[in-house]
Amino acid sequence: MSTDPAATGAPPSGEPLLTVEDLQVSFATEEGVVQAVEGVSFELAPGEILAVVGESGSGKSVTAMTLMGLTRSPNADFEGTAHYKGTELVHASEDQLRRVRGAEIAMIFQDPMTSLNPVQKIGRQIVEQIQEHEALPDQQARERSVELLDRVGIPRARERIDNYPFEFSGGMRQRVMIALALSCNPSVLIADEPTTALDVTIQAQILQRMRELRDETGAAIILVTHDLGVVADIADRIAVMYSGRIVEQGTLDEIFYDPQHPYTWGLLGSIARVDRPRPDRLPAIAGLPPSLANRPEGCHFRPRCPHEFGKCMEVPPLEARLDGQPAHLDRCWLTPDEKRERREVRPGEIGLEAKSQAGAS
Amino acid sequence: MGRFIIRRLFQMVFVMFAVSVLTFFIFNVIPNGDPAVRMAGKNPTETQIEAIRKEWGFDDNLIVQYVTMMKKVFTGDLVSYFTQLPVGEEIIKGLPRTLSLAIGAAILWMFVAICFGLYSAMRAGKFADRFLTIVALIGISLPVFWIGALMNYYLGYKAGLFPNGGYVELTKDPVDWAYHLILPWTALAILFIGFYSRVLRSNILDTINEDYVRTARAKGLSERQVMVRHVLRNSMIPIVTLWGLDFGAVVGGGAILTETVFDLQGVGQYAAEAVGQLDVPPVLATTLFAAFFIVLLNAIVDIVYAYLDPRIRLQ
Numbered sequence: 001m002s003t004d005p006a007a008t009g010a011p012p013s014g015e016p017l018l019t020v021e022d023l024q025v026s027f028a029t030e031e032g033v034v035q036a037v038e039g040v041s042f043e044l045a046p047g048e049i050l051a052v053v054g055e056s057g058s059g060k061s062v063t064a065m066t067l068m069g070l071t072r073s074p075n076a077d078f079e080g081t082a083h084y085k086g087t088e089l090v091h092a093s094e095d096q097l098r099r100v101r102g103a104e105i106a107m108i109f110q111d112p113m114t115s116l117n118p119v120q121k122i123g124r125q126i127v128e129q130i131q132e133h134e135a136l137p138d139q140q141a142r143e144r145s146v147e148l149l150d151r152v153g154i155p156r157a158r159e160r161i162d163n164y165p166f167e168f169s170g171g172m173r174q175r176v177m178i179a180l181a182l183s184c185n186p187s188v189l190i191a192d193e194p195t196t197a198l199d200v201t202i203q204a205q206i207l208q209r210m211r212e213l214r215d216e217t218g219a220a221i222i223l224v225t226h227d228l229g230v231v232a233d234i235a236d237r238i239a240v241m242y243s244g245r246i247v248e249q250g251t252l253d254e255i256f257y258d259p260q261h262p263y264t265w266g267l268l269g270s271i272a273r274v275d276r277p278r279p280d281r282l283p284a285i286a287g288l289p290p291s292l293a294n295r296p297e298g299c300h301f302r303p304r305c306p307h308e309f310g311k312c313m314e315v316p317p318l319e320a321r322l323d324g325q326p327a328h329l330d331r332c333w334l335t336p337d338e339k340r341e342r343r344e345v346r347p348g349e350i351g352l353e354a355k356s357q358a359g360a361s
Numbered sequence: 362m363g364r365f366i367i368r369r370l371f372q373m374v375f376v377m378f379a380v381s382v383l384t385f386f387i388f389n390v391i392p393n394g395d396p397a398v399r400m401a402g403k404n405p406t407e408t409q410i411e412a413i414r415k416e417w418g419f420d421d422n423l424i425v426q427y428v429t430m431m432k433k434v435f436t437g438d439l440v441s442y443f444t445q446l447p448v449g450e451e452i453i454k455g456l457p458r459t460l461s462l463a464i465g466a467a468i469l470w471m472f473v474a475i476c477f478g479l480y481s482a483m484r485a486g487k488f489a490d491r492f493l494t495i496v497a498l499i500g501i502s503l504p505v506f507w508i509g510a511l512m513n514y515y516l517g518y519k520a521g522l523f524p525n526g527g528y529v530e531l532t533k534d535p536v537d538w539a540y541h542l543i544l545p546w547t548a549l550a551i552l553f554i555g556f557y558s559r560v561l562r563s564n565i566l567d568t569i570n571e572d573y574v575r576t577a578r579a580k581g582l583s584e585r586q587v588m589v590r591h592v593l594r595n596s597m598i599p600i601v602t603l604w605g606l607d608f609g610a611v612v613g614g615g616a617i618l619t620e621t622v623f624d625l626q627g628v629g630q631y632a633a634e635a636v637g638q639l640d641v642p643p644v645l646a647t648t649l650f651a652a653f654f655i656v657l658l659n660a661i662v663d664i665v666y667a668y669l670d671p672r673i674r675l676q
Contacts, residue, residue: 068579094584102581109579114572117591119598119670128590129580164671180580 016043017187017220018067023080023090025062025071034292036062038244039080041318044188049214049221051231053267054241057289060224061110063241064190066090067222068105069097084188103133106181110193112173116165122149122176123161126183133184148179153209171202178210185217192224207234228267232256240264243290243300246318250328260321260330262352263301265343269351276349283351299331306354307334307342362664365675369660373653380652381434381645385427388641395419396442396641417442430645439642441635448646451631458528459627461538462545462619463611470550470557471604477554478561479593485566493558500555509548509622516544526624545623549616553607557600564596571595598669602662609658613651 025037037059044050052060065071067082067089082089084105087096109115117125126145130136136144142161149157152175165173174194181189191210195203211234214221225231231238231252238255240248240263248261259265266285287304290296296303298313305312316331332339345351397413398405414420418429433439439448477493484490517525523544529537568574569592577591578584607615617629624630632647634640667673 070575070578098581098583100581101579107576107579109572109576111572115576117573117577117595118672119595128582132581132586166672177576180576 015046017046018044018082018084020044020063020067020082021080023063023066023082024078025059025066026077027073028075028077029293032293035244035295036292037066040241040244040246041080042239042246042249044220044222046187047214047218047220049211049223049234049236051223051225051235051238052241053225053228053231053238055226055289057243057292058241059244060226060241061192064107064192064222064224067190068101068107069094070107099133102129102186103184104186105188105190106184106186108174108177108181108189108191108194111197112170112177113197115177116173118165121162121164122168126161126176126180129180130183144183145179148183149176151213152176152179152182153205154179171198171206174198174202174206175209178206178213182213182217182219186219188222189214189219190222190224193226194223195230196225196227203230204233210234229271240267243295244292245300245331246329247301247332248328248330249318250325250330254325254328258322258325258328259343259350260328260336260339261301261332262305262307262334262343264330265350266304266352269345269349269353283353285352299333306352307338309333362675365664366660369656369663373656373660376656377649377652380648381431382427384645384648385430385641386423388639388644389423389426391639393639396639399639400442430642433642434646434649439646441643442640443638448643451643452628452646452650455626455628455631457531458625459612459616459620459629461528461531461542462549462616462625462627463608465539465542466546466549466553466611466616466619467604467608469546470553471600473550473554474557474561474600475593475597477558478565479588481558481562482565482569483588485562490562497555497559500551501559503551505548505552505618506622508551509545509619512544512548513622526622528625528627545619545625548622549611549619557603560603561596561600564599565592568592568596598666601669602666605658605662605665606655609655612658613654614647 020043021041023037023040024035026033026035028034040059040063042050052063054060062071066078067084069089069092072078078090080090084100087100089097089100092100116122123142123145126148127138127141130141130144131138134141146157146161149161154160154172154175160168165176168176174197178194189210194210195206198206207230210221210223213219223231223235235252237251238249239246240255240261242263248255248259248264250258250260255264256268259268263285266283269283270285272282285304290300290303298315299305299308302308302312311333314333316333318329318331320326320329321332322328322336334342343350343352345353397410397417397419400413400417401410418426421429430439437447437449440446441448441451477497481490481493512523513526517523524541527541529541531538574587574591577587582590612628614629614632616627617633619625620627620630621633628647628650631643632651635643635647663675667675
C-alpha cells in the first residue's frame with residue numbers, strides 16, 4: 001500500500017459529494033416483483049474511492065447504474081434519493097440526467113470488449129462525448145482525446161486514436177473506456193467491475209492507473225466489484241452488499257482487520273493468500289445467494305450463516321455497533337464480543353465456519 | 362482492394378460463362394424448340410425449313426452454334442429469331458425503364474421499411490408494433506401480379522387516379538415519369554417493405570441491448586442521438602447488404618411481373634416475351650444481363666459492407 005494519506009484509511013473530510021439515502025430499486029418481472037436494491041444508503045466524499053463489494057445478484061451494479069439512470073425502464077420502480085451537488089438523481093428528468101451523465105458522473109463498464117461501438121473509431125467515440133457537454137471545435141476535442149489516451153497509458157495515442165475497438169486488446173480497450181469516462185473531468189467515476197474481464201496482470205495495471213488518475217484529477221470513484229482482493233489495493237472505504245442490502249460498511253482497515261458481519265468473514269476467508277499455507281481448496285460460503293424474487297425474512301444472510309439464532313428473523317438495522325468506530329456500520333445482531341470470538345476460525349485467521357461452541361440453530 | 366476487384370472480375374466472367382452455356386443448351390434441347398420450324402411460319406415446306414436452317418446455321422454442331430452466338434453477343438450483332446430486331450438495341454431501350462422501376466422501388470421500400478421498422482421496434486410489444494407486424498405479413502404474402510393487377514384496375518382504370526400502365530421517359534417529363542411509375546413502384550416495394558421492416562425491427566431490438574448502447578447513454582447523449590448514431594447505424598448493416606443483393610436481383614429479373622402487369626416494356630418484360638417464344642438470342646442476352654447485375658451488386662455489397670463494418674476485411 002502506498003503512503004498516500006487518502007489510501008491509509010480515514011475518508012477525506014468535508015461535505016459529501018454524493019449522498020444516497022434509502023435507495024430502493026425493484027423490477028416487475030413475469031416471476032413477480034424483484035427487489036434488486038433494498039434500502040441502500042451511503043455517502044461519497046470528494047476524491048474518495050468507495051468500493052462496493054458483493055457477489056452476483058447482490059444489487060451492487062444496479063445501485064451503481066441507478067445513480068446514472070441507466071436502470072430506468074417501464075418495469076422498474078425507484079424509491080429513495082441520491083443527491084449530487086444539488087441534483088436529485090433517482091427521480092431526475094432525462095434532461096437533467098443527461099447533463100450529469102458523462103460530464104459529472106461517468107461510468108466504466110465491466111466488459112471492454114463489448115462496451116465500445118465496434119464500427120466507430122475510438123477517437124470519434126471520445127470526441128462525441130466531449131462535444132456533447134462542451135462546445136469544443138473538432139480539432140481541439142481531438143487533441144484532448146489524444147491527451148486522454150496518452151494519460152491512460154495507450155502508446156502512440158496520436159496514431160491509435162484512428163483505430164477501431166477491435167484493433168485493441170482487452171486491457172487497452174478498458175484504458176480507452178477510462179479515457180472516455182475521464183474526458184469531461186467528471187467528479188465521480190463509477191467503475192462497474194472494471195477489471196473482471198481482464199487477466200490478473202492487466203487488472204493490477206488498470207487499478208493502479210485508476211488510483212493515480214484519482215490522485216491527479218481528484219475524482220471520487222465508486223468501484224463495484226465482487227473481488228475483495230481488487231479492493232485491498234485501492235479502496236478508501238468499503239461497502240459490503242448482500243442480497244440488495246449493505247451489510248457492512250467501513251474503512252478499508254476496519255473491514256479487513258475488524259470485520260463485523262459473518263458474510264464479510266466469509267468473503268475474507270475465501271481470498272487466496274500468499275502469506276498462509278495453501279489449503280487443498282479455498283473455503284467457500286456454503287449455499288447460494290437467495291433468489292431476488294423470494295428472499296428470506298429477517299437477515300437475508302440467515303440461511304447461509306452458521307451463527308444464526310432466533311433474533312435473526314428480525315431485520316438488523318445498519319448501524320455503528322462498536323465503540324470508537326462511528327463510521328463502521330453493520331447489520332448483525334451478534335454482540336461485538338461474540339463476533340470477535342466466532343470469526344477467528346484459526347489463530348489469526350478470519351473465516352465463516354461453525355465452531356463447536358457456536359451452537360446456535 | 363485491387364486484388365479483391367480482380368478476383369471478383371474473374372468470378373464474374375466465370376459465372377457469366379456458366380450461365381450462357383446452361384441457357385444456350387437448355388433452350389436447344391427443350392421439345393418443340395427447333396427455331397427453324399418456328400421461324401418458317403404456318404405450313405412451311407421441308408425445303409423452306411431446310412433453307413432457314415442453312416441460312417441461320419442451325420444445322421451446325423451445337424458447340425459451333427454456341428460459339429457463333431457468343432461472338433455475336435460481344436460484337437452486338439445478336440438478332441432476335443422472330444422479330445429480326447437487334448437484341449442489344451432492345452435491351453438498351455428497356456434498360457432505363459427497368460432501372461427507373463428498380464431504383465425508385467428500392468428507395469421507396471428502404472425508406473418505408475426504416476420508418477416502419479424503427480417505429481415498430483420503439484413500440485415493441487405494444488399495439489402499434491403488433492399492427493405493423495400483421496401489415497408486414499400481409500405485405501409479404503401479396504403476390505405482385507395480383508396486387509399490381511388490382512391497383513391497375515381499381516386505382517387506374519376505375520378511379521382514373523393513375524395512368525393505365527405505360528412509361529414516359531424521365532428526360533421528356535419527370536413529373537409524368539414519376540406519375541406513371543407510382544403504382545409499379547408501390548406494387549414492387551410492398552413485399553420488400555414487409556420483409557425489411559421485420560428484419561430491421563429485430564436487428565434494432567438486438568442492438569438496443571448491446572453494451573455499447575448503454576455506453577452511449579452513459580455519455581449523456583439524447584435518446585434520439587443514441588438511436589440514430591449507435592442503434593440504427595449498427596442495425597442497418599445487414600439491411601444495407603440485403604438491399605444491394607435484392608436490387609441486383611430486381612434489375613436482373615425480379616421485376617418481370619411488375620413490368621408485365623404495368624406494361625413498362627423494360628428488360629424483364631422483354632425477357633419474359635422472349636422466353637414465351639423460345640427465342641434463344643434475347644433469352645441468352647437477358648440472362649447474361651441479369652447475371653451481370655447480380656454478380657456486380659454482390660461485389661459492390663461486399664465493398665460497402667467492409668466500409669460499414671471495419672471488422673470485415675476484403676480478401
